[in-house]
Amino acid sequence: MxxxxxxxxxxxxxxxxxxxxxxxxxxxxxxxxxxxxxxxxxxxxxxxxxxxxxxxxxxxxxxxxxxxxxxxxxxxxxxxxxxxxxxxxxxxxxxxxxxxxxxxxxxxxxxxxxxxxxxxxxxxxxxxxxxxxxxxxxxxxxxxxxxxxxxxxxxxxxxxxxxxxxxxxxSEAHDLHAAYVSHISHITSFALANTVLEKEKEDSAIFQMASAGFESTVRLAKSNPDMWLAIFKQNRENVLDVLNEHITQLKKFRSCFEKDNYEYMHELMENANKIKRIIK
Amino acid sequence: MxxxxxxxxxxxxxxxxxxxxxxxxxxxxxxxxxxxxxxxxxxxxxxxxxxxxxxxxxxxxxxxxxxxxxxxxxxxxxxxxxxxxxxxxxxxxxxxxxxxxxxxxxxxxxxxxxxxxxxxxxxxxxxxxxxxxxxxxxxxxxxxxxxxxxxxxxxxxxxxxxxxxxxxxxSEAHDLHAAYVSHISHITSFALANTVLEKEKEDSAIFQMASAGFESTVRLAKSNPDMWLAIFKQNRENVLDVLNEHITQLKKFRSCFEKDNYEYMHELMENANKIKRIIK
Missing domain, CATH: 3.40.50.720 (NAD(P)-binding Rossmann-like Domain)
Structure with a gap:
C-alpha cells in the first residue's frame, strides 16, 4: 500500500x-x-x-x-x-x-x-x-x-x-542552464506577442495571416504570468544575463539590415543552423 | 487533360x-x-x-x-x-x-x-x-x-x-503583415539559437536539458539561410521596423529585471496573454 x-x-x-x-x-x-x-x-x-x-x-x-x-x-x-x-x-x-x-x-x-x-x-x-x-x-x-x-x-x-x-x-548549474533552455524562450515569446499585439491595434489582417511558424514561436506567450513571474524573480541573475546576450544577438541582425551586410547575416543564420545538433 | x-x-x-x-x-x-x-x-x-x-x-x-x-x-x-x-x-x-x-x-x-x-x-x-x-x-x-x-x-x-x-x-499590405506574422519569428528564432550556441561553447549540459518549449521557439532556426536571406532583403524596411519594435519590447523586460519592477513585468506578461485571441 x-x-x-x-x-x-x-x-x-x-x-x-x-x-x-x-x-x-x-x-x-x-x-x-x-x-x-x-x-x-x-x-x-x-x-x-x-x-x-x-x-x-x-x-x-x-x-x-x-x-x-x-x-x-x-x-x-x-x-x-x-x-x-x-x-x-x-x-x-x-x-x-x-x-x-x-x-x-x-x-x-x-x-x-x-x-x-x-x-x-x-x-x-x-x-x-x-x-x-x-x-x-x-x-x-x-x-x-x-x-x-x-x-x-x-x-x-x-x-x-x-x-x-x-x-x-x-542546483546552481541547473538554474544557469534552465535560463538558457527554458526561461529565455518564455521571455522571447512574451515579447514577440507584445510586438505583434502592439501592431495589431492598427490592423487586424495579422489575425488572418498568423501561420504555423508564428504559432510555434509565440505559443509560450499564453503561459501563466504568476507562475513565470515567480520563476523569473528567483532566477533573476541568470535570466538577465541570457536576455542581455539575446538582445546582443538580435542587434547583430539589426546592424546587418542597417548596413546592408547580407554576407554577415547569412553567416549568422548558418551558425544558427547548428542548433540542429541539439534539436532534431 | x-x-x-x-x-x-x-x-x-x-x-x-x-x-x-x-x-x-x-x-x-x-x-x-x-x-x-x-x-x-x-x-x-x-x-x-x-x-x-x-x-x-x-x-x-x-x-x-x-x-x-x-x-x-x-x-x-x-x-x-x-x-x-x-x-x-x-x-x-x-x-x-x-x-x-x-x-x-x-x-x-x-x-x-x-x-x-x-x-x-x-x-x-x-x-x-x-x-x-x-x-x-x-x-x-x-x-x-x-x-x-x-x-x-x-x-x-x-x-x-x-x-x-x-x-x-x-502586395504592400501583404509584405507589412508578413513581417509581423512570419519574418520576425524567423529572426527571433535564429537569434535565440545563436544565444544558446554562444553559451554552449562553455558547457554541454544545455543539450541534455533542451525542452519542448525551447524546441518550439528555436525550431525555425533550422530554416534555410539562402531562402530567408532573400526574403529579408526583399522585405528589408518592414522587417527592420518590426525588429526594432521587438528589441524595444525585450528591453522592457530587461528594464523590469534591472529595476526589480515585477509589477510591470506581470503586466507585460498579462498583455502578451492576449495573443490567445489570435492563436488557439
Whole structure:
C-alpha cells in the first residue's frame, strides 16, 4: 500500500498523478489545492481519489509531491519537511538554488529531493493534465548528495515510472542552464506577442495571416504570468544575463539590415543552423 | 487533360504537386529544378511525372507554379511570362511588392497571379514534401485586379483544391503583415539559437536539458539561410521596423529585471496573454 500526496493539482501535479496511477505506482492519490475549484476538478477528472488539507495530506502520504509555483513552494517546503519524518518529499519547480538554500539547515533535509522534470505546456490547471506527459524527456535531480538514500531511490523510481531520463546537476548549474533552455524562450515569446499585439491595434489582417511558424514561436506567450513571474524573480541573475546576450544577438541582425551586410547575416543564420545538433 | 508545371520541386512545389495530384486536379505534373539531385528525387518520390528544362516545362504546361527562393523568382518570372500566352503563372513566395513591381509593365501581366500560401516547415527540398500541407491555412492573393479573370479563377481553384482559405490584399499590405506574422519569428528564432550556441561553447549540459518549449521557439532556426536571406532583403524596411519594435519590447523586460519592477513585468506578461485571441 503506497499513497502519494500531490500538493497543487494542476498541469504538472495532475499529469504526474494520472501517469503514476496508470503505471500502478501507488494505490492511493490524495490532492491539496488552495483553489477550491481546482481541487474539485482534480477529483472529478480522476486525477486524485480525494482532496483535503495539506496537514491531512502529509499525514496520510508516503511520497509528497509539491507542484505549485516556485515562490509558494519555498514557503511550503519547510512546513512539509517539519512533519515528513520517514517520508519522501519532492518538488518539481523550474528554479532550484533559492529553494535548496532555504532548507539547507532543516533537520529533515535528507527527506527532500529537488527535481525539475523538463516537461510542460503553455496551459495550466487540472483540466490541462494529460497522460501524454513526461515520457522521453529529461528530469534534473539537483544536489543529490544532500538527499537521503531512501528518498533519492524512491524519487528515481517515480521518474523511471514516468519514463523520464534522469540527469544529475548541482542546483546552481541547473538554474544557469534552465535560463538558457527554458526561461529565455518564455521571455522571447512574451515579447514577440507584445510586438505583434502592439501592431495589431492598427490592423487586424495579422489575425488572418498568423501561420504555423508564428504559432510555434509565440505559443509560450499564453503561459501563466504568476507562475513565470515567480520563476523569473528567483532566477533573476541568470535570466538577465541570457536576455542581455539575446538582445546582443538580435542587434547583430539589426546592424546587418542597417548596413546592408547580407554576407554577415547569412553567416549568422548558418551558425544558427547548428542548433540542429541539439534539436532534431 | 491539364498539365501543371512546377519550377522548383522542393518543400512547397513538391507538396503542392503531391496534393493536387491526390485531388485529381491535373493529369500530368512536370518539374524543373536547377539542382539535378532534387530533380531526380522529385521523380523518384512521385512528386512529378518527369523533369526537364524550364522552356520545355512552359511549353507543355497549362498552369505554371514558380516555387523557388524569392530573388530567383524575380529573375524567372519575366522570362516565364514572355512565353505564357494563354497560360496561368503563379508564384508562392513570401514577399510580394518587389516581385509585382518587377512585372507591372509586362505585356502578359494578366497571366500572372501573385500568391503566398501561409504554410511551410523548417525543412526544404523534395524529401521534405508532404501531403500534410496547406489544408486549413490561409493563402494571400495579392493585387488581384492586375490578374486576368481566367488566371485568377484557375488560381483560386488551385487553392480551393489545396483546402486553403483565400485572403485578398495588396502586395504592400501583404509584405507589412508578413513581417509581423512570419519574418520576425524567423529572426527571433535564429537569434535565440545563436544565444544558446554562444553559451554552449562553455558547457554541454544545455543539450541534455533542451525542452519542448525551447524546441518550439528555436525550431525555425533550422530554416534555410539562402531562402530567408532573400526574403529579408526583399522585405528589408518592414522587417527592420518590426525588429526594432521587438528589441524595444525585450528591453522592457530587461528594464523590469534591472529595476526589480515585477509589477510591470506581470503586466507585460498579462498583455502578451492576449495573443490567445489570435492563436488557439
Amino acid at each position: 503506497r499513497t502519494i500526496g500531490i500538493i497543487g493539482t494542476g498541469l504538472i501535479g495532475g499529469s504526474m498523478a494520472l501517469k503514476l496511477r496508470e503505471k500502478g505506482f501507488a494505490d492511493k492519490f490524495i490532492g491539496a489545492d488552495t483553489d477550491e475549484h481546482h481541487a474539485h476538478r482534480a477529483v472529478e477528472l480522476g486525477l486524485v481519489d480525494k482532496t483535503g488539507s495539506v496537514d491531512e495530506l502529509i499525514a496520510q502520504s508516503d511520497i509528497i509531491v509539491i507542484a505549485i509555483p516556485v515562490v509558494a513552494t519555498e514557503k511550503m517546503l519547510s512546513k512539509v519537511l517539519d512533519s515528513a519524518e520517514g517520508k519522501v518529499v519532492l518538488d518539481v519547480g523550474s528554479t532550484k538554488m533559492s529553494l535548496c538554500e532555504s532548507v539547507k539547515n532543516h533537520s529533515n533535509r535528507q527527506a527532500f529531493v529537488a527535481t525539475h522534470p523538463m516537461w510542460g505546456t503553455e496551459y495550466s490547471g487540472p483540466d490541462a493534465a494529460t497522460r501524454m506527459s513526461f515520457e522521453g524527456n529529461v528530469v534534473v535531480i539537483c544536489d543529490r548528495n544532500l538527499s537521503g538514500k531512501q528518498a533519492l531511490g524512491l524519487t528515481e523510481e517515480v521518474y523511471d515510472a514516468l519514463g523520464m531520463k534522469i540527469v544529475y546537476m548541482d | 491539364r498539365t501543371i508545371g512546377i519550377i522548383g520541386t522542393g518543400l512547397i512545389g513538391g507538396s503542392m504537386a503531391l496534393k493536387l495530384r491526390e485531388k485529381g486536379f491535373a493529369d500530368k505534373f512536370i518539374g524543373a529544378d536547377t539542382d539535378e539531385h532534387h530533380a531526380h528525387r522529385a521523380v523518384e518520390l512521385g512528386l512529378v511525372d518527369k523533369t526537364g528544362s524550364v522552356d520545355e516545362l512552359i511549353a507543355q504546361s497549362d498552369i505554371i507554379v514558380i516555387a523557388i527562393p524569392v530573388v530567383a523568382t524575380e529573375k524567372m518570372l519575366s522570362k516565364v511570362l514572355d512565353s505564357a500566352e494563354g497560360k496561368v503563372v503563379l508564384d508562392v513566395g513570401s514577399t510580394k511588392m518587389s516581385l509585382c513591381e518587377s512585372v507591372k509593365n509586362h505585356s502578359n501581366r494578366q497571366a500572372f497571379v501573385a500568391t503566398h500560401p501561409m504554410w511551410g516547415t523548417e525543412y526544404s527540398g523534395p524529401d521534405a514534401a508532404t501531403r500534410m500541407s496547406f489544408e486549413g491555412n490561409v493563402v494571400v492573393i495579392c493585387d488581384r485586379n492586375l490578374s486576368g479573370k481566367q488566371a485568377l479563377g484557375l488560381t483560386e481553384e488551385v487553392y480551393d483544391a489545396l483546402g486553403m482559405k483565400i485572403v485578398y490584399m495588396d
